[in-house]
Amino acid sequence: xxxxxLLLDSPADPFILFNNWFDEASEKEINDPxxxxxxxxxxxxxxxxxxxxxxxxxxxxxxxxxxxxxxKGVSILNNPNVALTxxxxxxxxxxxxxxxxxxxxxxxxxxxxxxxxxxxxxxxxASDQSSILANRAKLKQNVEYYTKKFQNKxxxxxxxxxxxRVEPELIEFWQNMPFRLHDRLEYRKINNEWFxxxxxx
Numbered sequence: 132x133x134x135x136x137l138l139l140d141s142p143a144d145p146f147i148l149f150n151n152w153f154d155e156a157s158e159k160e161i162n163d164p165x166x167x168x169x170x171x172x173x174x175x176x177x178x179x180x181x182x183x184x185x186x187x188x189x190x191x192x193x194x195x196x197x198x199x200x201x202x203k204g205v206s207i208l209n210n211p212n213v214a215l216t217x218x219x220x221x222x223x224x225x226x227x228x229x230x231x232x233x234x235x236x237x238x239x240x241x242x243x244x245x246x247x248x249x250x251x252x253x254x255x256x257a258s259d260q261s262s263i264l265a266n267r268a269k270l271k272q273n274v275e276y277y278t279k280k281f282q283n284k285x286x287x288x289x290x291x292x293x294x295x296r297v298e299p300e301l302i303e304f305w306q307n308m309p310f311r312l313h314d315r316l317e318y319r320k321i322n323n324e325w326f327x328x329x330x331x332x
Contacts, residue, residue: 223307
C-alpha cells in the first residue's frame with residue numbers, strides 16, 4: 132500500500148502536482164498509467180464514457196487522439212464540455228478533470244500521427260470507427276486495401292483523425308486515507324487564475 136501524503140502544502144499550479152503524481156504512476160502502475168476515462172455528452176444530452184490514452188500534457192491541457200467520426204468525436208464537436216478521470220489503483224489515487232476540448236493544430240496532429248507504428252496508421256484509415264461492422268472480414272479487407280494503397284508511400288493522416296486538447300477548468304486530486312476520510316483537493320480556474328480549496332471526503 133502506498134504511503135498517503137497530505138495535500139496541505141500544495142503548489143499554486145495544479146500541473147506541478149499532476150506531473151508529480153503522473154511520474155509516480157508511470158513508475159508504479161502496472162498497465163497504462165496514461166489511461167483515462169473520457170466522458171462526453173451526446174446531441175440528445177446522454178452521457179457516454181470510455182477509456183482513452185493521454186498522449187501529452189502541459190499547462191495548456193491534456194491531449195488524446197481519435198477519429199472525429201467516432202461517437203466521442205461527434206459528441207465533442209457538438210458539445211466540447213468533457214470530463215476526464217485518472218484512477219491509479221496501485222497508488223490509491225485518482226484525478227478528476229472538467230474542461231473544454233479543442234482540436235489540436237494540423238501540425239500537432241501530423242507530428243503525432245507520424246510517430247505511430249505503421250499498422251496503427253493503416254488502421255486509422257481502415258476503421259470507420261463506431262459505425263456498424265457486419266463482420267471482421269470487411270475490416271480485414273479495408274486493412275488490405277489501404278496497405279496496398281500506401282505501399283512504398285508515406286501513410287498520411289486521414290483528414291478525420293486528429294487530437295483534442297482538454298483545457299481544464301477544474302482539477303480535483305483524491306487520495307485514499309484511513310477510515311474513508313479521504314483527502315480531496317480541488318483547483319478551480321476563474322479568470323485564468325487557479326483557486327484552491329479542500330473538500331470533505
